[in-house]
Amino acid sequence: MGLTPPDADRSLAEVSGVSPNWMTARLSDLVNWSRTRSLWPMPFGTACCAIEFMATAASRYDLSRFGMERQAFSPRQADVLICAGRLPFKLAPVIRRIWDQMPQPKWSISMGACASSGGIFDNYAMVQGIDTIIPVDVYVPGCPPRPEGLLYAILLLQKKIMGESLTDQQLRIEQTLGPDGLFRTPALIDEISEPFGNSVHQTRSA
Amino acid sequence: MTAPEPSPSVAALRARFGDAVVRHRVSCGDTIVWVRGERSHEILAWLRDDPGQAFDYLTDVTAVEYRDAELPLEMVYQLRALARRADLRVKIELDKAAPLEVDSVCDLWSGANWLEREVFDMFGVAFRGHPDLRRILMWDTYAEGYPLRKDFPLRGHFSRSEQTRQALAANPESHYSLEELSLAETYHEIPEDMRERLQRGEHGEVA
Numbered sequence: 179m180g181l182t183p184p185d186a187d188r189s190l191a192e193v194s195g196v197s198p199n200w201m202t203a204r205l206s207d208l209v210n211w212s213r214t215r216s217l218w219p220m221p222f223g224t225a226c227c228a229i230e231f232m233a234t235a236a237s238r239y240d241l242s243r244f245g246m247e248r249q250a251f252s253p254r255q256a257d258v259l260i261c262a263g264r265l266p267f268k269l270a271p272v273i274r275r276i277w278d279q280m281p282q283p284k285w286s287i288s289m290g291a292c293a294s295s296g297g298i299f300d301n302y303a304m305v306q307g308i309d310t311i312i313p314v315d316v317y318v319p320g321c322p323p324r325p326e327g328l329l330y331a332i333l334l335l336q337k338k339i340m341g342e343s344l345t346d347q348q349l350r351i352e353q354t355l356g357p358d359g360l361f362r363t364p365a366l367i368d369e370i371s372e373p374f375g376n377s378v379h380q381t382r383s384a
Numbered sequence: 385m386t387a388p389e390p391s392p393s394v395a396a397l398r399a400r401f402g403d404a405v406v407r408h409r410v411s412c413g414d415t416i417v418w419v420r421g422e423r424s425h426e427i428l429a430w431l432r433d434d435p436g437q438a439f440d441y442l443t444d445v446t447a448v449e450y451r452d453a454e455l456p457l458e459m460v461y462q463l464r465a466l467a468r469r470a471d472l473r474v475k476i477e478l479d480k481a482a483p484l485e486v487d488s489v490c491d492l493w494s495g496a497n498w499l500e501r502e503v504f505d506m507f508g509v510a511f512r513g514h515p516d517l518r519r520i521l522m523w524d525t526y527a528e529g530y531p532l533r534k535d536f537p538l539r540g541h542f543s544r545s546e547q548t549r550q551a552l553a554a555n556p557e558s559h560y561s562l563e564e565l566s567l568a569e570t571y572h573e574i575p576e577d578m579r580e581r582l583q584r585g586e587h588g589e590v591a
Contacts, residue, residue, distance in 0.1 A: 267547055267548070267550075267551040268522070268523055268551070270548065270551035270552055270554075271551060271552055271553075271554045271555065271556045272556045274552055275556060300538070300539065301538050301539060301540075302528065302531055302536070302537075302538065302539055302540030302547075303522075303531070303540075305548065305551070306544055310544075310548055311548070311552065355552060358549065359549040359552055359553050360545060360548060360549050360552065361548075361552070363545075364544070364545045367545075381544060382544060383544055383545055
């Protein structure tokens with residue numbers, strides 16, 4: 179019993195016979211594949227969605243299965259900003275700065291109704307959707323979304339990343355605030371609001 | 385059915401302060417007593433220090449504004465005597481036509497500090513003698529008014545885009561005092577009046 183020392187020559191011959199030691203692939207596919215499998219999330223948890231995020235990260239749902247082994251609590255080491263919860267105006271400059279501090283390539287997930295549209299908090303203190311502050315790649319509906327919902331959003335994000343092109347320079351351009359001090363003009367916010375089915379009385383722009 | 389008995393504190397208050405006690409009422413078993421604003425500090429101090437009262441714990445300080453415009457704004461002090469296991473709610477009516485001012489009770493119960501700051505932030509009631517009267521929930525440069533007042537629109541006075549623009553223009557560090565920040569890097573970026581307060585040693589005053 180015990181370990182038998184490998185027959186170096188024989189195993190090399192066998193491996194060479196079965197598969198070559200090289201392969202061809204498009205560089206985009208390789209890079210995108212490695213990026214999708216090593217997304218480090220930066221959790222920006224402000225409310226009850228953060229509890230669901232914790233459940234997603236814990237052993238039962240196990241976010242690590244999708245390459246998110248490490249939670250990056252420093253924006254400098256993060257790839258995905260997950261805004262889990264409502265965002266008050268007081269926190270708007272904070273999330274904007276965190277987003278600016280994250281190095282490219284970076285993506286963001288807006289988790290839950292409040293982060294996506296303001297949700298039930300149609301009031302003086304709440305940002306009506308974080309896409310008025312930072313760019314958003316995937317929106318997760320729900321109040322709060324179940325862990326499966328967040329996992330599905332991550333799978334969608336991986337799918338989106340797989341479709342990216344390395345030569346497309348537009349993807350990696352930092353989206354900064356406009357000359358008017360706003361990230362999105364009110365007209366554009368109205369335009370992207372439509373598929374959300376916000377209440378007709380709830381305005382995200384004006 | 386007999387009317388519920390008010391707390392014995394009411395009779396004691398009436399005997400000692402007379403006209404300064406406006407009226408009282410028992411609601412859901414809780415005694416509410418309305419007192420005159422100009423003598424509120426004296427009355428609350430007595431409620432705390434008199435051995436027969438001994439309301440040593442201030443549960444909450446808040447304010448109420450009623451929907452009916454003619455009704456005054458009310459300050460609410462919820463008191464608790466821990467040893468006697470007794471509660472008392474003291475209210476002060478503030479005329480909305482006059483400046484909303486009342487004496488601070490920070491010197492009686494230190495816990496009133498942040499509670500009074502919250503009332504100032506949300507209702508605009510100024511507390512005379514408060515050691516550090518500034519906003520606590522909204523940021524220091526918040527310019528839209530007092531959110532829990534009835535004349536304050538639910539979505540605020542400014543448009544969404546203006547609110548977003550102001551929020552994005554803010555420096556997050558300037559929301560906090562130097563003590564809270566523990567670094568003085570942003571000193572030159574904080575508002576002028578806040579800087580002045582900090583130079584005085586973090587102690588504001590009501591004019």
